Amino acid sequence: MNQRSEGITALLLEYARAEPPSDVRAVMELSVLDWAACGIAGQAEGGFGPWAAGLDGQGEATRFDGRLDTPAQAALVNGTLSHALDYDDTHFAHIGHPSVVVVSAALAVAQTQGGGMARMVDAALIGAEAAVAVGLWLGRGHYQVGYHQTATAGAFGATVAAARLLGLEAEQLRHALGLCATMASGLKGQFGTMGKPLNAGLAARTGVEAAMWARAGMTSAPDGLAGPLGFGETHHGAGDPVAFEWRMGAVSHKFHACCHGLHATLEAVRDIDLAGAKAITVHTHPRWMSVCNQPAPDTGLSAKFSYAHVLAMAAHGRDTGDIAAFSDACAQDPALVAFRNRVRVVADEGLSEMQARVEVDGAVHNHDLDAALPFEARAARVRAKAHALVGDRAEALRQAITRGDLERFAALLVPHPGQ
């Protein structure tokens, strides 16, 4: 084991026993609420019903489709369903979606192997930190060559989260990480298919299985992540140095159910009444021009890639945070279609991919997604998004998280929960 390799594995062991600071933990609670809302909506509208219905286990871990299952299989199903709409949180350092993987794993283990809500949130948080750290250690090249980092780095995070809840010793956690190294997978070639959400579910299952199997005495390579013939070496990992740091405070929540390239624009005009606007000019990074500048979308799906249409929705009071708002009817609504003509989009090399400048009848409105929202503002937005997705259940979920009531929280995840 060389120094470089010992570095990342030692770091993961350090996260596994760390006590999370309260401000980062508060953000993780928002991510748990956000995860729940995305999963409930993903179960209803994600198209994974027939697949999930074919999976059948025995256990006490809650699945979004209402079944109870083994922790491993519940993690698989929930990781997939909560990523089905691609509306869950993102960490840009990690280049991936941390919560779909780690919360799915942590909840399943906490429900069946011990640990209430507080321990579940702690475990999910240190798992997310571990995933981000592995993502940074693997480096951009790993993602560029074709690995879906949400799943590959995420599986290691899920392993740390599950190991924390199971109370694994350091040596057992090393074996768990080694098992994860030989199981972790997920390709970017799956983007645009059901394989993308599935990757997240598989990563959550891998974490649960790696930790549970190590506890059952299964052994693995001493440093399967960073050692010789290990995950990093085989999977184009750069092995970049990573310091111990809490990074989940900078996680990004998605507040519009459309392409990320439209978000800065929608945020820039969030407090502006566009109804009477005559001429709107959107300045955006050149990259987005080929991604989300459809001038005349006629389906709900294509409307998610149209500056003109989402601004028409904003002008007409349609909630762009609501998945259901992006319907074919909305895309074809004559009033909205007419409004699109007022919108012009121009590329601007001076902006980052996270920035937009929107001119509304001469007045300029800027937004930068990289500028962090103050916590209270972010909390209000996450709650509003959850309400748009799941209605009044959002507030009940929030209270269950705040009160530390894991049982109630899990009961609220299923279709038609009882009172």
Place this chain on the structure above:
Amino acid sequence: MNQRSEGITALLLEYARAEPPSDVRAVMELSVLDWAACGIAGQAEGGFGPWAAGLDGQGEATRFDGRLDTPAQAALVNGTLSHALDYDDTHFAHIGHPSVVVVSAALAVAQTQGGGMARMVDAALIGAEAAVAVGLWLGRGHYQVGYHQTATAGAFGATVAAARLLGLEAEQLRHALGLCATMASGLKGQFGTMGKPLNAGLAARTGVEAAMWARAGMTSAPDGLAGPLGFGETHHGAGDPVAFEWRMGAVSHKFHACCHGLHATLEAVRDIDLAGAKAITVHTHPRWMSVCNQPAPDTGLSAKFSYAHVLAMAAHGRDTGDIAAFSDACAQDPALVAFRNRVRVVADEGLSEMQARVEVDGAVHNHDLDAALPFEARAARVRAKAHALVGDRAEALRQAITRGDLERFAALLVPHPGQ
């Protein structure tokens, strides 16, 4: 989809609908018997009991530990247990162990999703051919960089085998192969740990899941194996051209429960009475000198890496095909220890890794493992090996295979089968 990429996926589709020739099929039947014997012995002596005991599903697929489980989980458990002793068959073109993965997958699907013994054997055979083809397509570089080809290429073989039994349409099989591409994993860094057999079990499960999930309507990348950002591109695959050909006739069965480097030597003196030999000189490929030339082993495990000791066993009538023969007591037996002094081992650049030349009191005996055994001789050896591993159950298993009785075959796999 470029021509090269379409090549391998089109080839797998061709295997999926091919009718196996009877001579290759007869070899596959031997491999099925060999797999069963290795799995029964692996369940008893492989050390995976506590791990398997923690896995619990509902289904009708037989596991070597006697439980009935879902097809996916039975494939996981059986693939792991049948590779636990590393005594199962090998294909040198594929650089891997085909049967542990494909038979584990095919049996589980045949038992629960329809298909008797004949269809199971056909499916396992075309799955094995598919695995060897993918192994050839990936090329040696994939193995050298650190991937455990038994598992990676094997998962695609298991997918084809399961798809055949499920009767998937070509389009569904493409999706199944794409799902397999994003799930397949397995690192050589696990060699020497429980992670190595686990890799085989995971590959068997991946094949079953990929095929069943594609049938349930899950979609994936159009050419996840060979297309852009697909498995080959990300996993150091060479994309070597591969022709349609039946290659499983050349599969190699292991007849001695010790390091492969000792096999040619043991075969060379198989018909020689060594008891009274005064001086034995073994000529072997230089590579083996550092691998299996322990002069004075004192444990059963180290005896598996000793020319001197296995020849002493042969001279004293100990069955080197019997796992249990390699005990600590055997390694320390004074008569055998004394015999070792008669053995000298020399490196010979002129031999291949598969060849040995053994001089016994001046008489020269050669063997080349690459020279195929005539079918009847091979069949007799496989039966004798199975008998050494599982006693009289070997003959009952053979009869169940010959008579096409899948139910009886499965019933014989479990501990203490009833009559």
